[in-house]
Amino acid sequence: MTSENISQTNLLYQDNSLDTSISKCPNCGGEAVYSAKHQKMRCKYCKSLFEIENYEKVKENDIVDLINKGSVWKDTNVYQCKSCGAKAIFSKQEVAHTCAFCGTSNVIKTEELPGIKPQGIVPFKVDKHQASIIARKWAKKQIFAPNSFQKSAKTENIKGVYNPAFTFDSVTVSSYNGTLGKNYTTTHYVKGRAVTTTHTKYFKINGTHNANFDDLIVQASSNIPNNTLTKISPFPTNDAPKYKAEYLHGYEASTYSKDGNTCWQESQAKMKQQIEAQILKRYDYDIKASLNVATKFTKNTYKFILVPVYVGHYNFKQKLYNFYINGENGKMTGKSPISKIKVLLTCLAVILIIVGIFFLANLLAE
Ligand SMILES: [Zn+2]
Ligand SMILES: [Zn+2]
Structure with a gap:
């Protein structure tokens, strides 16, 4: 691991070589930006x-x-948005005009430093045009949304934003003990009628459990809701190239609001949840009375990387509905308006089907 520690200090030297000349076109000297479509720089x-x-x-x-x-x-x-508070990092050669998160143009440059440089980056592969097509298709598929939303929801302000995240690896050994319960039933007769009673048989468990974690991702920014990144995961963080300034040209990055230690704590909590689920999966049980797990985390490593997310919204009847698209594989999550009439009609239809089945079953039984 020591050789990798050195690479952090090396980044300082690399930084100096990364000036704006890199983003100049070798052909005409014009400004070049990162092209997701080609995964190259484009003048x-x-x-x-x-x-x-x-x-x-x-x-x-x-x-x-x-x-x-x-x-x-x-x-x-x-830059900071005066309306929603979101902070964004831009290449020095670019100027922020609108906020990716609330769409207003109330953004101003701050004196704040952008913080620690990312070590790696998952570059955008989906371009803005493809992202808008994905968002249009998604709107069409929202069966509980009003028809007019499905047909003609307008996407606005789609922006490519790199989201800071930490990934963690760990080799874990856990020792555990606890008590689980399994239900069983007995039948006895009261005045000729069968009465069934449910009982629980408790049993003790203990043992050790090994689990390895590879690139568990924890987002470090508060700009995007916490579970959103999980919904649009995975990101190929294991194959991520080293961070280079070029990837940011034409895009922006969110600042991080959680430091590495906080994210590591979060990651350990996530790992513990998974370990507990894996242990319980070994047993045939109905009730968890108690479970104590002591976990040792070893060979712990991390990466601080940027992952690509398109942020945008639908503007429907003067209300904004945010959506997020994985900029590497196009996976999407979002909010859409709900048509009360459609929900009501669906409920009615479901009730009618159930009633229908009930009558049919009665008819066949006769
Ligand atoms: Zn050129
Ligand atoms: Zn904003």
Whole structure:
């Protein structure tokens, strides 16, 4: 792990070499931005494409180094939205105009520093045009939404935002003990009528359980709701290239609001939940009376990376409905308006079907 620790300090030197000349077109000198469609840099003027020279993958880092250190993220500015408070990081060559999260143009540049530079990045593969098609298709599929929403929901302000996240690896050994209960029934006769009673037989359990975790992702920003990232996961964080400034050109990144230690605590809590579920899966039981698990986390490593998310909203009857799209594989989650009439009609139809089946069953029984 020591060689990987060194790579953090090396980033400082790399930073200095990353100036704006990298995002200049070698053909005409014009400004170039990252093209998700080609996964290359593309000149805004002469449209020529050129490769991002990046042959390294992001490395795992020892958890011991998980403190608020690391190299400063240069070549970026922080903007803040005065309406919703969201903070965004932009390349120095770009100016923020609208907020990705609330759509207002109430954004101003702040003096704030962008914080620690990410170690790796999952670049955008889905471009903005594809993202808008995905959002249109999603709206069509919302069967409980009003017809007019399904047919013509307008997407607005779709923006590619890199979301900061930590991934954690751990090799865990847990020892556990507890008491589980299994239900069984007995039947006895009271005045010739059968009466069934349910009982529970309790039994003690104990043992050890091994579980390995690879790239468990915990998001470090509060701009996107907590479970949203899980809903649009996975992101190929294991194959993520090393962070390079070029990927940010034409996009923005959210600032992180949770530090590495906080995310590591969250990650351990998630791992513990999974470990408990895995232990319980070994047994045939109905009731969990008690379960104590003591877990040792070893070989802990982390990566601090950016993952690509399109943020946008539908504007329907002057109300905004946010949606989020995985910028790597196009997986989407969002909110849509609900048509009360459609829900009511569906309930009625379900009731009619149940009543129908009931009558049919009675008819056949006669
Ligand atoms: Zn050019
Ligand atoms: Zn905002």
